[in-house]
Amino acid sequence: MNADAYMPRAGDVIDGRYELTGPLGKGGMAQVWRARDTARAEGGLHDSDTAVKFLRHDSEALYALDSQEQTAEIAVRSARFRREADLLGSLDHPGIPQLYTSGTHQSMPYMVMRLVDGVNLRTFLDEHSPLPMATALAIAVQAIDALKCAHTLPVVHRDLKPANIMIGTTGAVAVIDFGIAKPLRADATRYTAHGSTLGTRGYLAPEQLLERAPTARTDVYCFGCIFYELLTGRPPFPLGEESGLAEKHLSETPLPPSLYTPGIPDPLDDLVLGMLAKQPDQRPTMAEALAVLAPLAPRPGDAEPQPRTHPDPTAPLRLRAGARPHPRPDRPTPAPGGPAPVGGEWLDQREIEDLCARAESEVASGQPGDATARLQGLTERVREEWGERRPVVRRVWQVAADGFRVVGDHGSAADAYHVIAESLISGSGPSDRADQATARLQLAMCQLSFGNLDTAIATVENAGHTAAGLPPEQAARLETLRADVDAQLETHLVDPPGPKPGQES
Incomplete structure (x- = not known):
């Protein structure tokens, strides 16, 4: 030394x-x-x-x-x-x-x-548990939104626990200590000797206990343990149970949180138990968890929950003008000047189509810019004003999704491709079937970044069946994309990221 x-x-x-x-x-x-x-x-x-x-x-x-x-x-x-x-x-x-x-x-x-001035969640829980439902949801929504951002890179934290979540003096929640976080890239340098388990006892996912490669779903399990404690005042498997704790995480299904805290709605029970699924591909993504939680979380104008806590994690949601706990700051800000079809009372279809054309040009060049950023901010609005059947609505979502994918924001791209495949395509003709299979393949390509191999395998197989029933020109286009996704899938299957015997991770 x-x-x-x-x-x-x-x-x-x-x-x-x-x-x-x-x-x-x-x-x-x-x-x-x-x-x-x-x-x-x-x-x-x-x-x-x-x-x-x-x-x-x-x-x-x-x-x-x-x-x-x-x-x-x-x-x-x-x-x-x-x-x-x-x-x-x-x-x-x-x-x-x-x-x-x-x-x-x-x-x-x-x-x-x-500097995050405040207290860590471990100290906060020790002082205030059991928490009011609104407080528990406010903490979960803010933390999950931050983790969703990390997963878009994609980066897995690998050491989520109450001590690594801070509640600032204003109530804003922050995820800290990315000291053992890992990029989920095939070329990521490995810094952990094989045979050592990273993370904290009581908050380890089954795959961590088995020393398998982490994925974004690893963080989902670890946060599921935290969320369970937020709702019930106790972890799914109490830390005091020294013997058999690892085995419980590997094989035992925890009891629904509502058995400990009456009044927890069924969707929350289902979400928490889904996050604690033993198999990673059975867990929701952070984006899917956020979609369930956001409608249940405190909203602007809500009363302060009782009993009061200091700090109050509901304050950023109750006192904010917008409903999102943390608007994404990492997307380009529209430059001044030029057509801005967001200021009028109603959207103008001609302006939107012009914006789509410019954004498509940006995406094709590999450099999404101002037009793409504007479209990405309009996806929900065009859907609300024009419904889900107008071709221009699907075009807006498609360009927005492609823009996210090009810059590496695979989480946001996956969300958009999912909407296209499941909500914006409803016909059953050859063109609709081809477009839907295309969107699902693009979604699978994004999900590969998060280690979701099983879904990609099924999607590639289903796309093959769809292509077999399409006219030759449409089948050829679909088969080209299918081959690209299949090649990426083969790369992940042959050389998956993560530790191998004798290597470090």
């Missing part, structure tokens, strides 16, 4: 501007300090406090290793720390702390982030 390793102290200035003011906490691999952004303070700005996270070289786990093992472990921790900084830099959501900068200070890796 390097006795000269940097130890943070109050008064130290990081990166020439972040002055450390006091420790906020530490874990086995990192410690976090509050810091004052002197540049913002000198500019007269009040929100100058930040959080600075340092890698730890002084943990008990490291002291237990010999010098060679320490060197290897520090290298792995440093690589994980750099990956966490890279991931935070790519995640743009109010429910995920924003990364300001990262680097090294006296050879010690650090990252500077937006």
Whole structure:
């Protein structure tokens, strides 16, 4: 162990501007300090406090290793720390702390982030459980919306637990500590020795216990455990049951939450139990969970739930003008000027068709821009004003979905393709059957990014049956797309992402 390793102290200035003011906490691999952004303070700005996270070289786990093992472990921790900084830099959501900068200070890796002032969910539950239903739903909706954003990259957190969810002083919920998060890409570097299980006891998905490759559905299971506790005041399998806890997560179905908390509606019971399904492909996505929860969550104008809690997680939803807990900030903002068919009382079909043509050109060039962003903001509105049968409505949704896919937002693209396939195509003629099969193949292509292989296999097979009954020209187009999806599927089946014997993940 390097006795000269940097130890943070109050008064130290990081990166020439972040002055450390006091420790906020530490874990086995990192410690976090509050810091004052002197540049913002000198500019007269009040929100100058930040959080600075340092890698730890002084943990008990490291002291237990010999010098060679320490060197290897520090290298792995440093690589994980750099990956966490890279991931935070790519995640743009109010429910995920924003990364300001990262680097090294006296050879010690650090990252500077937006400070989340408040309490973690573990402390909040210990003080306020059992929670009012509205409070539990407000926490779940905000956290799931943040995780949905992470999954669009796609990135899996892998260590969801109450201690890694913060409730700010305003009630806003944030998901923190992406230290062992992992990009779900075939080329993602692996930093965990095979044979070690990442995550926290009591909140591990079955596939984590079995040391299998994580997917976005792994996070769904882990958050399902948290959601169960939000609703009932207890985890699905109590942590005090030392013996057999892993076996319960592997094989035992938990009791419905409504048995512990009367009044929980059936859709919530079904959702929680679905999130805790043993097989990953039987769990909903975060987007599907959000679709169930959003209509049940607090709305603007609702009364404050009783008993009161401080902070109040319902406040961001009750006091906000819009219904979404966290509008996505990572989509392009329409530039000023040019036709803007959103300001009038009614949409103009000619303007929308012109916007579609420009957006289609952007998508074809591989660079979705202003027109695509505008269309993506109009999908629900055109559907509400014109119904689901006008061709222009499907065209808007198709261009929006293609734009999301091109920029790598596979979660939003999958949501849009699902709407196209299941709601916007209702005929039974050859053209309708071909279009529906096409949308489902495009949906399957997005779902492959989340490791959903079984659905893709079934979709490819069904598309083959559909193509066999189509006229030659339509069948040829469908078979071309089907072959593309099948090739991607083969790649995932031959070389799935995740740990292999003798490798690291």
